[in-house]
Amino acid sequence: MEITATALSLITAAAVIMIFSFRRLSRGRRRLPPGNLGLPFIGETLQLIAAYKTDNPEPFIDERVGRYGSIFTTHVFGEPTVFSADPEVNRFMLLNEGKLFDCSYPGSISNLLGRHSLLLMKGSLHKKMHSLVMSFANSAIIRDHLLLDIDRLVRLNMKSWSDRILLMEEAKKITFELTMKQLLSLDPCEWTEGLRKEYVLVIEGFFTLPFPIFSTTYRRAIQARTKVADALGLVVRQRRKEHEEGEKKSDMLGALLSSEEGAFSDEQIVDFLVSLLVAGYETTSTLMTLAVKFLTETPAALAQLKEEHEAIRAKKSSADALEWSDYKSMPFTQCVINETLRVGNIIGGIFRRTMEDVNVKGYTIPKGWKVFASLRAVHLDQHHFEDARAFNPWRWQKKSGAAMPGNVFTPFGGGPRLCPGYELARVSLSVFLHRMVTNFSWGTAEDDKLVFFPTTRTQKRYPIVLQRRQSSESN
Numbered sequence: 001m002e003i004t005a006t007a008l009s010l011i012t013a014a015a016v017i018m019i020f021s022f023r024r025l026s027r028g029r030r031r032l033p034p035g036n037l038g039l040p041f042i043g044e045t046l047q048l049i050a051a052y053k054t055d056n057p058e059p060f061i062d063e064r065v066g067r068y069g070s071i072f073t074t075h076v077f078g079e080p081t082v083f084s085a086d087p088e089v090n091r092f093m094l095l096n097e098g099k100l101f102d103c104s105y106p107g108s109i110s111n112l113l114g115r116h117s118l119l120l121m122k123g124s125l126h127k128k129m130h131s132l133v134m135s136f137a138n139s140a141i142i143r144d145h146l147l148l149d150i151d152r153l154v155r156l157n158m159k160s161w162s163d164r165i166l167l168m169e170e171a172k173k174i175t176f177e178l179t180m181k182q183l184l185s186l187d188p189c190e191w192t193e194g195l196r197k198e199y200v201l202v203i204e205g206f207f208t209l210p211f212p213i214f215s216t217t218y219r220r221a222i223q224a225r226t227k228v229a230d231a232l233g234l235v236v237r238q239r240r241k242e243h244e245e246g247e248k249k250s251d252m253l254g255a256l257l258s259s260e261e262g263a264f265s266d267e268q269i270v271d272f273l274v275s276l277l278v279a280g281y282e283t284t285s286t287l288m289t290l291a292v293k294f295l296t297e298t299p300a301a302l303a304q305l306k307e308e309h310e311a312i313r314a315k316k317s318s319a320d321a322l323e324w325s326d327y328k329s330m331p332f333t334q335c336v337i338n339e340t341l342r343v344g345n346i347i348g349g350i351f352r353r354t355m356e357d358v359n360v361k362g363y364t365i366p367k368g369w370k371v372f373a374s375l376r377a378v379h380l381d382q383h384h385f386e387d388a389r390a391f392n393p394w395r396w397q398k399k400s401g402a403a404m405p406g407n408v409f410t411p412f413g414g415g416p417r418l419c420p421g422y423e424l425a426r427v428s429l430s431v432f433l434h435r436m437v438t439n440f441s442w443g444t445a446e447d448d449k450l451v452f453f454p455t456t457r458t459q460k461r462y463p464i465v466l467q468r469r470q471s472s473e474s475n
């Protein structure tokens with residue numbers, strides 16, 4: 001009886017919410033973007049999930065843009081939501097962060113990251129912490145301090161590779177170790193590997209129902225998150241003691257402990273570190289995997305990339321580390337990176353919530369509504385990129401992308417929440433590709449395809465067969 005009563009209460013509440021939503025919609029139908037709210041409470045959520053089981057990278061949006069235009073209204077994940085595939089509207093949303101739009105993410109993500117994570121911070125605190133992260137990932141820091149570590153850790157991992165690997169798993173190990181070095185000055189060890197395994201479980205819970213009683217995956221993620229927080233908390237407390245005794249390190253944790261604008265609690269620092277691990281671990285490793293996949297499927301691009309990196313290697317001894325001048329002499333590599341970002345779309349889009357009624361393109365989006373700016377839909381639009389869904393790195397050579405409007409190519413977002421690690425991601429991928437093409441030849445071990453929901457990834461973690469080149473042992 002209790003379960004029945006609870007179910008009836010939930011249904012009644014859902015009905016009230018939907019009636020309210022429909023009334024708001026009907027009152028301003030001529031002003032809202034066109035669209036369909038779908039079924040009560042469920043909306044079009046099931047259609048969205050089912051659509052992404054196809055090979056089309058953007059099936060849900062494609063169909064509705066064809067029917068309604070580049071801005072449309074729908075109802076997904078329990079809320080009325082306006083989707084935008086319009087680059088001008090997307091840029092307007094990004095630039096008006098904290099003014100007209102506020103960040104808004106599913107409860108599962110918010111709970112696992114922690115309330116003090118960079119993703120959820122707002123106002124002056126977010127501005128301060130965003131600037132702090134950027135100061136640890138700018139060109140000068142990467143050139144003078146991080147590049148050597150990036151190259152060393154990439155080589156260290158590649159030396160342990162067998163003749164058959166799951167590339168996405170290996171790439172994740174690399175990016176996790178790079179992030180741990182940048183944040184905590186920790187080199188790979190048994191402790192960091194144990195932390196990484198727990199962290200994998202945390203990320204698996206991001207796109208599940210945020211109810212431990214119903215979701216085993218989410219319950220396991222919450223437990224893993226507790227273990228990660230406890231482990232990082234021990235490091236923070238030890239480093240805080242060392243800091244008070246005068247021992248300081250030039251890493252992200254050191255900067256947090258030295259903050260002149262007020263001390264941060266251990267909980268705040270741990271949440272902040274957890275969110276940065278997400279950014280460094282998941283996105284860059286996916287970018288590495290997709291770059292290799294696209295290059296493998298485009299032999300002419302792979303051949304040109306190899307030529308560029310062999311020329312760099314020919315000027316150095318086999319044991320020499322990469323230098324900043326080497327990174328700056330990789331023009332075609334940057335074309336490959338741009339095209340991987342455009343076609344792969346590691347970040348498919350961003351959710352925001354309106355802080356007041358917002359007028360765009362002759363429509364009004366009511367206060368409190370979710371909005372979704374689809375970066376992927378713009379990147380794959382034939383109006384902006386010729387043969388948009390084909391991997392073609394040469395498209396970036398024509399004018400080096402200089403004439404392209406800033407609102408058309410936005411793989412790292414924009415505005416106040418522009419990804420602070422965008423340059424670090426580019427450098428890490430450049431080093432990874434250099435070592436990959438100069439150390440190995442490879443082929444796919446079995447067919448694998450891209451999956452675009454809930455995140456971009458390969459279905460089988462991209463298994464490949466490697467052949468180590470004779471000159472690579474000392475590289």
